Amino acid sequence: MSTDDNAHGHWPEGYARVVLDTVDSTMAEAARRAPDIERPTWIVAKTQTAARGRRGRPWIVPKGNLNATLIFRPEATAAEAAKRSFLAANALYHALSIYVPAEKLSLKWPNDVLLCGGKVAGILLESSGRGPFVDWLSIGIGVNLRHTPDGVTDASFAPTSLREEGGWEVAPLDFLATLADAYATQEAKLLRLGFDRIREDWMHKAARLGEVITASTGREEITGIFDSIDRDGNLVLITGTGPRAIPAADVYF
Incomplete structure (x- = not known):
């Protein structure tokens, strides 16, 4: 395991990183670490053995793709915390557009990123808290960087990968550095300009708006x-x- 914050590209100030070889899922690991986190922390694993997506659906994660979760303590109600899916989607769009032409990308409500019409990334949120604010929020992100998962037959949108659509080769930890920096920018924008600006940015990239x-x-x-x-x-x-x-x-x- 590594916690080096600067080994792969520019890393945003104030965020920690934990790199694991193997884990059941980064979301499960985030929940286990939640009581002890002191600052926003990205957890990334080279291999996951029990990854999942929305509504408990399995998320297939071949080695070479990104499997990561950001866990932190936002001062937010559960409803406000849920809006972070749009921050994550905007950040993913900006990160992926460095490696593939932006016009090939679009955002599908509520939490997917499409590349040439296929699903290249997914977002999953979980939170916990009994008071007015959540105790913690986890944002799980899976990105098909190198491999398109095989055997996916029940998806609304067939999966694809950055590599399959002619994008630049990028290692998972290098992509995570790009994504983490983009996400930190989204949090700063939310603080300064509010959710209306996040919402407006998301809709500019939305798939099938007006259709x-x-x-x-x-x-x-x-x-x-x-x-x-x-x-x-x-x-x-x-x-x-x-x-x-x-x-x-x-x-x-």
């Missing part, structure tokens, strides 16, 4: 024009019965 999409909540499927995300981060669709604000769903094009 007809379908959101599946598990109880119903809602089809409408993708109008925006609101100030709470909800997906807003214009349907035949008027606007609908949707807090959680899987989106299909």
